[in-house]
Amino acid sequence: MIAIPYLTALTTYFSYGLLFAFGQFRDFFRKIIDWFTSTTLHGYAPICLGLEDFYIRRLYLRIQDCFGRPISSAPDAWFDVVDRYSNDNNKTLKRTTKISRCLNLGSYNYLGFAAADEYCTPRVVETLDKYSPSTCSSRVDGGTTLLHNELEECVANFVQKPAAIVFGMGYVTNSAILPVLMGKGSLIISDSLNHNSIVNGARGSGATIRVFQHNTPSHLEEVLREQIADGQPRTHRPWKKIVVIVEGIYSMEGELCKLPEIIAVCKKYKAYTYLDEAHSIGAVGKTGRGVCELLGVDTADVDIMMGTFTKSFGSCGGYIAGSKELIKYLKYTCPAHLYATSISPPAAQQIISSIQVILGEDGSNRGAQKLSQIRENSNFFRSELQKMGFEVLGDNDSPVMPIMLYNPAKIPAFSRECLKQNVAVVTVAFPATPLLLARARICISASHSREDLIKALKVISSVGDLVGIKYFPAEPQKQQQEGKAAKFD
Numbered sequence: 001m002i003a004i005p006y007l008t009a010l011t012t013y014f015s016y017g018l019l020f021a022f023g024q025f026r027d028f029f030r031k032i033i034d035w036f037t038s039t040t041l042h043g044y045a046p047i048c049l050g051l052e053d054f055y056i057r058r059l060y061l062r063i064q065d066c067f068g069r070p071i072s073s074a075p076d077a078w079f080d081v082v083d084r085y086s087n088d089n090n091k092t093l094k095r096t097t098k099i100s101r102c103l104n105l106g107s108y109n110y111l112g113f114a115a116a117d118e119y120c121t122p123r124v125v126e127t128l129d130k131y132s133p134s135t136c137s138s139r140v141d142g143g144t145t146l147l148h149n150e151l152e153e154c155v156a157n158f159v160q161k162p163a164a165i166v167f168g169m170g171y172v173t174n175s176a177i178l179p180v181l182m183g184k185g186s187l188i189i190s191d192s193l194n195h196n197s198i199v200n201g202a203r204g205s206g207a208t209i210r211v212f213q214h215n216t217p218s219h220l221e222e223v224l225r226e227q228i229a230d231g232q233p234r235t236h237r238p239w240k241k242i243v244v245i246v247e248g249i250y251s252m253e254g255e256l257c258k259l260p261e262i263i264a265v266c267k268k269y270k271a272y273t274y275l276d277e278a279h280s281i282g283a284v285g286k287t288g289r290g291v292c293e294l295l296g297v298d299t300a301d302v303d304i305m306m307g308t309f310t311k312s313f314g315s316c317g318g319y320i321a322g323s324k325e326l327i328k329y330l331k332y333t334c335p336a337h338l339y340a341t342s343i344s345p346p347a348a349q350q351i352i353s354s355i356q357v358i359l360g361e362d363g364s365n366r367g368a369q370k371l372s373q374i375r376e377n378s379n380f381f382r383s384e385l386q387k388m389g390f391e392v393l394g395d396n397d398s399p400v401m402p403i404m405l406y407n408p409a410k411i412p413a414f415s416r417e418c419l420k421q422n423v424a425v426v427t428v429a430f431p432a433t434p435l436l437l438a439r440a441r442i443c444i445s446a447s448h449s450r451e452d453l454i455k456a457l458k459v460i461s462s463v464g465d466l467v468g469i470k471y472f473p474a475e476p477q478k479q480q481q482e483g484k485a486a487k488f489d
Contacts, residue, residue: 002393004406004436012436019408023058055430061090066415066427072099075107076115079449081424087385088236102419103456105442106426110283110342111370112398113314113354119362120314120353121288121402124346131345137330152319158355159281159289160299161321162327164375167336170278170308170345173318175201176336177306182207185232185240189223191215193250195434198276202245208233214253217261219247224269232386242271242335243304248280252419252433252441254394254401259291263301284378284397286357288371292471294397315342325403346371372445374399381444381453389470393439402428402439403460403469410467411438417463423456427446457465 004012065084073080083098113120127147137143148166156164158181167173178201182188186207190198193214202209210227213219224242231237243267246257259275266273277290285293290307292299304326308318320330331337358367378399385392391404405411405427414428427436445451464470 002404002437007469008406009436012408015408016435019059023054025121026058027054052431063091063412063415065093066412069419069424070095074115075104075109077104077111077445077449077452078102079104079107079424081096081419092310100419101420102422102424103452104424104445105456106424108279108311108443109314109445109446109447110312110374110443111210111288111314111354112356112445113312113350113357115314115447117314117354117357119357119364119366120350122301123353125351127349128346133341133346134344137341138339139337139342144340145345146347147345147352150342151352154352154355155319156321158359159277159305159319159321161305161323162285162294163326164319164321164339165327165330166317166319166343166348167318168340168347169336170316170318171309172195172340173306173308173320174198174276175204176298176334177320177330178202179205180330180334181205181304182241182243183279185237187227187239187242188245189220189227190245191247191250193253194245194247195251195276195278198245198247200329208239211289215246215250215255215258216360219260220262221265221268224265228269242269243274244271245274245276248275248277249400251279251282251400252402252428252439254398254441256284256295256395256398257291259295259297259302260489263297267301273301274304275302275306277305277307278318279311279400281307282354282358283374283399286371288367309351311346313351313354315345315347315354317351361466370446374444377448377450377453378444378448380450381442381457384453384457385442385460386472387475388464389472389474390464391469391471399444401444403442403464404471405438405440405467406436407470408438410469413467414440414469416464417466418459421459421463423459425460 011060017127067088070078070082072082078101080099081101081102083096084093085096086093107114120274131145135143135145139148151478152164155166174195174197182205184206188202188205188207188209190202190209191214192211210223212223232239246262248257263273281290282288284290287293292302304324305321306318309315356362360367375397379396381403382392382394382396385401385403393404394400395400405414409426411429415425418425425440425442427440433439
């Protein structure tokens, strides 16, 4: 868990307190003015009301230029960012015709497949000509092409499970699957930092939800033992089934899941394991097969494997892989399969082609080179940031590396200063993270050259000094030992 320095926590609380106080002060006078000039329908309650609306109006809109920046090119190592301006204190932003060429440290383009590829792109274009951009139908009607069947077989073979089912949206893969698998009388035990799609899917299932401390197998065992002993609320009957949900790489922390230990606990208490590999599949492991391969876990020990195609494969959608019985059941019951439009055929072809490149089935070793490059880039960049004194979360081999900002004023300052020097970064704050734990999330790609990374490090270092986010002492420069050795000789 993140240990916030006392002074940093104090100043961050003070900053949010000031923003909240001035926001309430402005709201008070706004109500007085609106009393005389209101154009809203009388008798209707405000459609936007509550702390969320207050946060958007009084905090988020002040810095919204740091979010949702439009781009006008493929999200490669470098991309074009469209400049915007505001005439009303950031309440609305207007696009200009000016374009800034920026180093991309924000996209999930882990293996570089989001840009034009010599193997993937021609096949995607050919598929677009043959099938059109959309099937305009759900999978159970006219939305299943030969590509969809081939994709499901390809994914199942890649993740080493008997069968798989694919969906057109990664977020929906979690939020639509969990209500199908779980229900009243079932128990979901979720990591405290799981993605919002898992949280919403669990809430929509009607199952009882319990949370264990982030990536802590010992606390997971305590929760499991306690819940099994107590049983269902009120009746204390045994649970119908228990599912433990974890992520391969946690998207806001960059940490690898302690999967071997968690699986050992789940086996001990006969609980199913649900693994979300959205950020790990394709990005880690010797052949890109995710955390199971990286940590030496047999995929047969993971009951339900979930992943998305939006990160390492340069496409869209998600998948569920598991036993043939599980996938057959989901095809009969999952609303995302029965009612949603199937994944676009060109997107399906992009996934198939990228997996072929990763496995070397295109007749080259580019896939192995990409995997080696992203691992080398990630570990180099993380190491250099830590040497500079930044507080960087996550583990080695993870392409996700958050830099802690904490104070709300440092969120826009860091983002804007980096953009001025043509480095595009993503800053993340509440509600995506806890209020005190704002951060900049760096995503490294195999398409980044060493020169790109060195430029980014120079910019981030200078901005870090300016903004004041180097919370640890920088590692001293290594002295030239050869000269000293010569003197001793």
